[in-house]
Amino acid sequence: MNGRLIFVIVLLLGLAAVVVNVVAAWQNATADPVPEDVSAGFAVWGTQGCEGCHTLYGQGGGYAPDLTRIIHQRGADYLRAFMVNPGAFHPNQRQMPRFTLTETEVDQLIALLDWTSSARFAADWPPRPLQVAGGGALFNTSVAQAVPGEDPVLTRGRAVFGQRCASCHSIEPGVVLTGPSLAGIADRAWHRVIGLGAQEYIRNSILHPSDYVVEGFADVMQKNFADLLSSSDIDALIAYLMQFGEASS
Amino acid sequence: MTTRQLANRLFAQMTILLVLYGAAALFAAVKFLPGDALAVSLPYNQIVGVRNVLLDLAIWTGLLAGGLTLLSEAAGSARSPLLTWVYRGWTALLVLSLLAAILDLLEGRYLLELPVILDLVLIVLAALALAGTVEVARTTTGSVWWLGMALAIVCVIAGMIPPANPAQDRVLRALAVGAKFHIAYAVAGSAIAIAVLSKLRPRTSLALPAGLAVAGALAAISPLAAVGEGSAGLLLGLIGAAAYPFFVVIALRGARAPGWITLGLGMIAAGGVLSTAAAIPQVGATMAGTGLSELVIFLTALGVVLLAWAASPPSGAALVWVAVGAVVSGVAALLAGIVQVYVERVLTVGFLDTQMALAPLFVIWIVGLAVLAAGLGLAALPGQRAG
Numbered sequence: 295m296n297g298r299l300i301f302v303i304v305l306l307l308g309l310a311a312v313v314v315n316v317v318a319a320w321q322n323a324t325a326d327p328v329p330e331d332v333s334a335g336f337a338v339w340g341t342q343g344c345e346g347c348h349t350l351y352g353q354g355g356g357y358a359p360d361l362t363r364i365i366h367q368r369g370a371d372y373l374r375a376f377m378v379n380p381g382a383f384h385p386n387q388r389q390m391p392r393f394t395l396t397e398t399e400v401d402q403l404i405a406l407l408d409w410t411s412s413a414r415f416a417a418d419w420p421p422r423p424l425q426v427a428g429g430g431a432l433f434n435t436s437v438a439q440a441v442p443g444e445d446p447v448l449t450r451g452r453a454v455f456g457q458r459c460a461s462c463h464s465i466e467p468g469v470v471l472t473g474p475s476l477a478g479i480a481d482r483a484w485h486r487v488i489g490l491g492a493q494e495y496i497r498n499s500i501l502h503p504s505d506y507v508v509e510g511f512a513d514v515m516q517k518n519f520a521d522l523l524s525s526s527d528i529d530a531l532i533a534y535l536m537q538f539g540e541a542s543s
Numbered sequence: 544m545t546t547r548q549l550a551n552r553l554f555a556q557m558t559i560l561l562v563l564y565g566a567a568a569l570f571a572a573v574k575f576l577p578g579d580a581l582a583v584s585l586p587y588n589q590i591v592g593v594r595n596v597l598l599d600l601a602i603w604t605g606l607l608a609g610g611l612t613l614l615s616e617a618a619g620s621a622r623s624p625l626l627t628w629v630y631r632g633w634t635a636l637l638v639l640s641l642l643a644a645i646l647d648l649l650e651g652r653y654l655l656e657l658p659v660i661l662d663l664v665l666i667v668l669a670a671l672a673l674a675g676t677v678e679v680a681r682t683t684t685g686s687v688w689w690l691g692m693a694l695a696i697v698c699v700i701a702g703m704i705p706p707a708n709p710a711q712d713r714v715l716r717a718l719a720v721g722a723k724f725h726i727a728y729a730v731a732g733s734a735i736a737i738a739v740l741s742k743l744r745p746r747t748s749l750a751l752p753a754g755l756a757v758a759g760a761l762a763a764i765s766p767l768a769a770v771g772e773g774s775a776g777l778l779l780g781l782i783g784a785a786a787y788p789f790f791v792v793i794a795l796r797g798a799r800a801p802g803w804i805t806l807g808l809g810m811i812a813a814g815g816v817l818s819t820a821a822a823i824p825q826v827g828a829t830m831a832g833t834g835l836s837e838l839v840i841f842l843t844a845l846g847v848v849l850l851a852w853a854a855s856p857p858s859g860a861a862l863v864w865v866a867v868g869a870v871v872s873g874v875a876a877l878l879a880g881i882v883q884v885y886v887e888r889v890l891t892v893g894f895l896d897t898q899m900a901l902a903p904l905f906v907i908w909i910v911g912l913a914v915l916a917a918g919l920g921l922a923a924l925p926g927q928r929a930g
């Protein structure tokens with residue numbers, strides 16, 4: 295057979311493989327109906343150029359975090375506050391510019407991010423949760439294990455704190471990130487809300503951050519920890535934070 | 544104008560595009576370092592859109608120039624009114640694209656930023672160019688080039704289909720980006736390389752384009768592995784990854800291959816190994832969205848440009864700079880990507896903290912890109928044409 299014919303056959307085989315996979319994936323991508331605000335959100339996503347920096351389903355620009363499951367991680371309130379004023383979050387890190395988005399556009403973007411996180415498409419991706427800041431098994435293991443003989447509940451609390459809270463809260467006195475430093479919180483918590491003990495205050499701060507908003511801060515702490523954390527994780531967090539009294543600050 | 548003159552003009556346009564691309568790539572890379580003063584006033588997405596458009600147009604221009612060179616060698620350098628008009632149209636397309644880039648009119652689809660109306664112009668001009676060069680398809684290598692270019696047009700059309708949601712967009716990308724770079728461009732570029740190599744030895748073999756066509760299929764669908772489709776399994780992924788170096792070595796064997804071809808094929812092989820390995824589901828799912836998955840496209844793209852350029856290569860001095868820049872920036876980006884995958888995806892440290900930790904590797908990457916940009920600039924200087 296002549297070489298040219300073999301080449302054409304091989305090329306067609308390769309293309310057939312591509313087409314078969316594309317068709318299968320397309321069916322998967324079209325399985326979920328797309329609500330109107332999601333399509334509108336996707337249009338905003340395109341015109342604002344979000345994809346030049348961010349990835350969705352792992353494709354796009356690698357300059358900023360993947361946003362496929364961000365709503366699950368942060369909750370809609372946080373994202374709303376973030377998009378209106380991104381500069382206020384994660385200071386001293388890579389910054390997202392501020393876009394002039396209307397309230398409707400922000401809602402549509404949030405509808406889009408809600409859809410990407412719940413659609414059946416790519417339900418198994420990513421294999422491990424992706425964090426924007428802080429967190430990580432590094433913090434969980436090496437730092438957590440650095441205290442020999444520690445109560446395992448405190449170790450757990452430290453790990454959860456590293457993964458879920460450290461991106462916004464420092465435990466160093468006076469270090470203000472997106473949220474206040476939690477140094478001295480064990481004592482402060484007693485007189486925050488009349489009738490609430492320190493532990494109850496901290497628990498309530500985690501589950502219902504809007505009930506009491508610390509002066510000088512916006513109400514942007516995410517509101518979905520009840521979904522993200524088990525009750526034993528929350529107990530461990532409280533035990534961990536209760537170590538930080540005034541003496542520590 | 545004669546086909547030979549047209550080819551030379553197109554090569555000149557390609558070098559200008561590459562110089563601009565080198566500058567944009569450097570500018571975009573600097574933004575990865577902490578403390579970017581222009582993070583908000585001149586954001587990354589704008590720079591990177593311009594960079595991607597410049598690179599894509601440089602590939603198109605270079606491949607067209609390479610094809611015209613093949614034609615002028617196969618059929619003699621004759622006057623062609625049709626191709627002269629295509630060349631004028633192409634010049635207008637490049638000017639309009641640059642204007643669109645400067646005026647921030649690019650679209651927000653990563654690697655598909657050219658506005659649809661200009662896509663349309665590009666398709667028409669490319670189709671006319673193919674009509675004007677059918678004669679080249681009588682030769683073996685010419686026909687491979689012609690098919691690769693025709694496929695590239697189909698891929699651009701796939702990219703014009705408007706997706707209703709990001710999931711559909713991700714799927715269309717396997718055609719509009721994956722098949723375009725890994726199959727169409729790679730096949731067309733390798734045809735030019737083979738035509739050059741066949742002057743250096745008696746035998747012409749199509750093993751290289753055929754190998755790139757099948758392995759490229761795996762590379763094109765590998766991003767779908769992250770979304771549960773296009774998975775190849777361990778064995779097939781490894782075979783695909785091995786295919787790239789295998790066919791490249793076969794093609795280079797027995798000829799003292801020019802440096803531009805060796806470097807170009809090396810970059811395509813490196814990109815190919817990475818992207819076919821990503822067709823292994825676990826690997827693909829873990830590396831999707833990291834620096835590694837981006838690197839794949841740029842290695843392949845630059846590799847194709849170098850192959851097209853081999854039809855009319857610049858001087859050896861420029862080659863040294865381009866090679867050093869490509870290797871240094873490529874290796875640094877590769878290391879940064881691997882560290883990112885491990886720290887961010889395996890240890891689940893936050894994205895921002897991981898990027899901070901990568902700063903030293905980014906510095907090396909940037910130095911490499913600066914050398915590459917300098918090499919491209921050197922190649923664009925007049926009087927730099929070898930032979």
